[in-house]
Amino acid sequence: MNASPRQVQFVVKTSKFCNLRCRYCYEYAELGNKAAIAPEQLEQMFHNIASYYRQLDFPVDIQFVWHGGEPLLQSPDYYWQAFDLQHQIFGELANNITNAVQTNLTVLNPERIRLLKDGFDEVGVSIDLFGGLRVNRSAVDSLDIVLKNMDRLNEANIPFGCITVLTKLNLPHLREIYNFYRTMNLSFRVLPLFKGSFDGQHQGFEISAQETLDAFCTLVDFWLEDQEFVSVVPIVDYIQQVIHHYTSNSSLIFYDKREWENIYLVNTTGDIYSYADAYEIERSHGNIFTTPLTDLIVGERHRQIIIEAEERMAATCSTCPYFGSCSGSPVAEGSRQYNDIDEWGAIRCIVDQGTLQHIEYRLKQARIINPQTGKLDIEQIKLPAFVPSLATAV
Ligand code: SF4
Structure with missing residues (x-):
């Protein structure tokens, strides 16, 4: 029996409703839609998830990542009620549940501060620092208000991390971005642009896989020095x-x-997807409001998606020197923003493999890896005891 718990994350789209109109948002077409997952649907979803993980004979950590739209536009009671439901429905497993929220941090009041402090276990703030793409309906940049609200989180002793989306407009500012988080002592995730909500949405600020790789290599160099x-x-x-x-x-x-x-x-409708298949309804595993996860996992749709993921890994990862240290999940999950397709239709793993190659080159240059013997001098590299994974942003 495996002693350390396995991890699973459910990214839940509470509602698409948002007060911002970030120009790259993949939910753009639906940001005015106030419909939210109803408490009864949450209850059904928790039952359908709990019944699967409860019957496993090894420990599991389950994280719910509450996403939107802007999830904090829902009343704080919505989440307090959801946390209560989790306790009732998951029973003993509730101790292994955490709740994270990914917010634009533009709407904050005392009740929401209390929710972030005492309700959620993790808080992720979306902020790009440069580029002016995170705007409200009047096209006003949200940056200043988010920075002020980050100060309020600090004053309230609420730990948080940040997500910065890489675009053509903030690529020239990587040094300032890195220094900002370093000075603020904040964890951050750099996320390349995800597919848009409509054709041409990213015109003017799109970045290629090669530009993403260059940006990652630059960040590697900042980090190593x-x-x-x-x-x-x-x-x-x-x-x-x-x-x-x-x-x-x-x-x-x-x-x-x-x-x-x-x-x-999990979409607002209850349709559930593998991460990279978001909203391609023909690739949904089914509906988690109406169907137990146990049934969805063994379903024909899910089986087919697994086969395709295995084929992608066989075509791309099997010849990669890092396979086994990189698990292959970037290719299995088909992270399109990280990759190109070659002339035979296989994924070219540009960003992940390229960044690993760059790190290897730098560590050899610095003699942290001996280029002749391949021996690693681990003492020379600062490593954290634990590197937190920031809340996932699709
Ligand atoms: S670096 Fe890319 S090709 Fe290599 S194992 Fe990882 S995902 Fe597969």
């Missing part, structure tokens, strides 16, 4: 993967979607 530890995801994950690759006798890690799926996305 820094005396301080700065938690920048996914850079620290990549560094750990290269260290794993050069650590003798480390056990290999392979993503096995057939055995364990670690992230699901």
